[in-house]
Amino acid sequence: MQIRTETINDYKHVFNLNYLAFEKRDDEAKLVEHIRFSNCFIRELSLVAEEQGKIVGHVLFSKAKIIRENEETDVLVLAPIAVNPTFQKRGIGSNLIRAGLRRAKDLGYGLVFLIGHPNYYPKFGFQSARNHGMELTQFEVPDDVFMVCELKDGELARISGELHYPASFFI
Template sequence: MNFIIRQENEKDYKFSESAVKKAFENEEYSDKSEHNLVSRLRKSNLFVPELSLVAEVDKEIVGHIMFTKLIIKSGEDTYSSLALAPVSILPKYQNKGIGSKLIIEGLKIAKEMGFKSVIVLGHDKYYSKFGFKSASVWGIKAPFDVPDEAFMAVELEDGSLEKISGTVSYSKEFFC
């Protein structure tokens, strides 16, 4: 299957939000409002336009990924990172490698932009393929109760998380 990955633009918003909504319609662990999260994050100061990507098949948006800024707090110290959320692929295009390509391209762009790490809450068997490990390896914790193996991080620069520990601080947009 031929598909392209490119940066999302404003004209794509309603189409990509529709793809996000459809991607999560039948997901067991979803509140079915991920499309609203995407919309809120775009309007926030955490939004990084270069890290909001879409996948297209025959000029139809079939997938979307977004990375936004977040911080890790350790006492008075704060460290910058990125949140990967959500990754959305229309059901009929799932398991065809589109999500993997979006993640790989997003991580590559994030690294090129100088970001040092990414945090994700998701399936450990899936995200480990991209180098993600339990964030607890570095002493990084979620701000809420979540299985250790599902809360993960990846270093975009070797050793970038070595001296960082603390609790991830998600913005209010994640909790509306």
């Protein structure tokens, strides 16, 4: 299995993959399209997992902001992540997340947020964001599913405020 940056040729396969993984709902597949054509898209942080020439997984990290009074900090949000149902539970999702977090760190980002399953993400370093003075009002979610991963030591102590997902999430 190879993890690499998504290319234009992958777009239709990534759409189908998201459609399949999210139980034949196209909301997430369309979300990926909206993000790609927005200024919160980071090409190097749209990753695909390929096995024998077939796209079996995809993860997208995009630009978001933490806002506190007049201060804004650039952060990332992870969404969506999808693995072809036939290929799930083989570590592909984990590999995509770890590869994405490494790239995000290399690009200089200090914090990555997500809304996700509290049993799955802690092993990658995600923890409850509200315990670290982060807020989220755009989505109504319980504390344990709103999570943050610190990529740069000290970022969680230095930064607090409200997470703002980019406009693409609300089209």
